[in-house]
Amino acid sequence: MKWSILEVSKKKIIKFEEALDLTEELKQRSEEILDAKPVNVQGQIAYDDGIYYLDYTLEVDLTLPSSRSLKPVEYLMSIAVNEAFTTDEFLKKNEDLLDSDMIFTLEADWISLSESVADNILLEIPLQILAEDEKAGATSLPSGKNWSVLSEADYQKQKEEEADKENKSPFAGLADFFSEEKN
Template sequence: MKWSLNEISKKKKIDFELTLDLSAALKARAKEIIDVKEISAIGQVSYDDQIYLLDYQIHTTLILPSSRSLKPVEYPIALVVNEAFAKPDGNLMTEALMEEELIIPLEKDGIDLDESIEDNILLEIPLQVLAKDEQEEEKLPAGQFWSVMSEETYRTQNEAKEAEKKSPFAQLDGLFD
């Protein structure tokens, strides 16, 4: 959904309630996304004193691979988004706010809701996604010659190695090899 700046300026406020399918666009921008369920967006776009405001709520569910097993995991997303836009040739007040990144400068002659939703969903993708059984399970995956360890285990293991190196007998290590 797109609105021209003239349309927003004339109407002052446009309410919307939409159901969008942006799965193809999101999958193209983020390869880790397996699927995206329908996105519901409710909100408004408005104009006030050279500033265009886009306020909306979105609800959707992403299907992402588990960080451990790569099996598909549903990750629900509920966001409240508030964005302010202005033309770069506006007054000094908006220029100062743009420099502080509080207002997004408009490069086009319109506001694209789909692009805003895509950007905000992509920002919400977590670095670690675990299935419910993986969250509850204490045991980490392991293979024949490898294993995954927690940061705490790794830190403890390194501390033990450092303490062993400080031992007075550490210099004798490898003497009879």
Template sequence: MKWSLNEITKKKHINFEENLDLHEELLARSSEILDCSIIETMGEVNYEDGLFYLDYQLKTVLTLPSSRSLRAVEYPMEVVVNEIFTTKENANENQELLDNDMIFILDKDLISLDESVADNILLEIPLRVLAENEEDEAMPMGKFWSVLTEEDYKKQQEEKQDEKKSPFVGLDGLFD
């Protein structure tokens, strides 16, 4: 779905409720996404003083590989998006917002909902995705190695610091 800037400027306010199929685009843009259901969007586009406001909520279910086992995991996603756009001509009037990276300058005379939705989904993909039973599973380990969580690693480092404070630390390695 796309809106021309002239249409938005004339109407000042446009409500929308769309179901988008961006499956192919998302799979092409990210190797992490295995599948994507239909994306439900609901929101509005507004125009005021040279600024175009795109506010919407999106809901979808992504299928992502587990961070631990690479098994497919369904990840429900709900994102609230608030974006502000301006034209190149109006960019100087909103220099403070531009300096703070609060607005986007439009290259074309249109706002694309599909582009915005795809970009925001890609930004919201989590780094760690685990299947239900993987949360409680022990971390993998081998004969001389093991995977530690950040908390376990911090505890291990604190214990090493405590050991160094011991008066017997000088005897460490004496009989090796």
């Protein structure tokens, strides 16, 4: 879905509610996305004093690989988006806005909802996704010959046990002997 900046500037405000099928575009732009259901988007685009405001909320159900096992995991994403656009000519006249990172300069005479939605979905994909059984700890962590992945709790427990073994050693008392002798 696209709006001409001329159309938006004439109407001042346009409300919308759309279901966008961006599955192929999202899969092409990110290998992490295995599948995506249609994106439900509702909001408005408005024009005020040379600036175009695109405000919407989106909901999408993505299928992403688990960070641990790579098995498919359903992930519901809900995002509120507020973006501001302006033309290059308007920025030249209003140089005080040049340093603003919050305003996008339009590269064409239209604003694309699909492009904005896809960009924001890709920006919000979490770094770690776990399946429900992995969150609950029901599945064992990966391991191999002479190595294994530990949870943080297991790692802390292992460190404490190593410290206890060092303190119980018959030579543990000698550790302080040399440090006292230097003083």
